[in-house]
Amino acid sequence: MTGRFGAALALVTAAARRDCRCEDLALARRAPVPRRVVVPAAFASRNLSSQVALLKVPETGSSTAANVFAELAAKFKRPAWVSMRPGEFERVVAAPARTAPKWALGHRGWGPWLRDHFDERVVDLATTARAPAARLASSAEKRLLRGEPADCERGAGVALKFWGVDAQKGPAAGARHFLKVFDDVVVTERYNESLVALALRRRLQLGDVLPPLAKYHGGGGRAGAAARTPTRAEAVRRCAATARSGSAELAVERAIHAAASARLDATLGELRERGVDVDALLAAFAEHLHAAMTSGARHVAKALGRPTSPATGADTLIMSLCFRRCAIAALDRAVVLEYPGPEAPRAGRARGWLRRGAD
Secondary structure, three states: OOOHHHHHHHHHHHHHHOOOOOHHHHOOOOOOOOOEEEEOOOOOOOOOEEEEEEEEOOEEEEEEHHHHOOOHHOOOOOOOEEEOOOOHHHHHOOOOOOOOOOEOOOOOOOOHHHHOOOOOOOOOOEEEEHHHHHHHHHHHHHHOOOOOOHHHHHHOOOHHHHHHOOHHHHHHHHHHHHHHHEEEEEEEEHHHHHHHHEEEEEEEEOHHHOOOOEEEEOOOOHHHHHHHOOOOOHHHHHHHHHHHHHHHHHHHHHHHHHHHHHHHHHHHHHHOOOOOOEEEEEEHHHHHHHHHHHHHHHHHHHOOOOOOOHHOOOOOOOOOOHHHHHHHHHHHHEEEEEOOOOOOOOOOOOOOOHOOOOO
16 A cells, blocks of 8 residues: 555554544443353364465455454564565565565465475465455456446456466366365455454464454546446446356356355364354454444544545545454453464475476
8 A cells, every 4th residue: 555545544543543442442341251262172273384375366355364464474473575565575585495484465376486485385375265256346346446448358367367276177176276275265255254264273363363454445546536436236237247158267266266165164164063152253253343343433534534424425444453453352352262282283285286386
């Protein structure tokens, strides 16, 4: 985030921090008895590795995922590449030895850089997956807002390129390869479930994965664009034919999205079978995330000097970072995840796909 958008966010963050008091959090006046949840050791097998690479797929919530992982990298004291600043990739990822701790969370997809800079025996690969019709529409909407053609066809194969999946081998093979390669997947339509599952699998607290939704949506378009702004429905309409097409790429992407969602179902189902009240954890997570957003709304509006309702023409969505910290603290008081026993040792994984490239 650069230029005036980054400056605006910095101003909003500073203003919100001055005005924010944790006792003003929407749910702060409640003092629930902490819910202690014992996570089965067989399920929560290990922390995230010393090496992590997030392959970011555009229009799938990948920036939010990168923010979550960046905070985890800071918690674990791992060097992390998180931006496109010149020289940062070389300093954090390229220069250290292949076996050195390093997290790559910037905008980069599958490529030789994985083989050249990461140790396949330990690296964890993460990504995000979204239903392709929604991904196409989201990308088209941004182009329309800039006064460009929707160009839905251009985005049909984008996700597979980022994942390193060969569409010609078919949906079933593509889904199998995807599940083999990626250790952690955030399913965009099931963001909360994905993050809660991530926390429990990786021996984290729920507050560790409460997402920092901090984006500035505004300006940047052609003059007077607000009066002619197309709706999401218009982008969906324009991309509907492409989304329904028999494209090999989209067929594989649909299979991958379904496979990722099915694996998430299996993960949550395993937790339930082991006696974990998953629904209660999801409810607590959603409640504290909602509190972080709604408690900070008036402070964001005050700092910007403008309303935040879409009905009045405002186009800002910024989470108060101060109220988010309050919500994280409240969540970690309300839900305490306990992981019995030491972290399980990590066996070496000679995953030849990293050396060979996509199967």
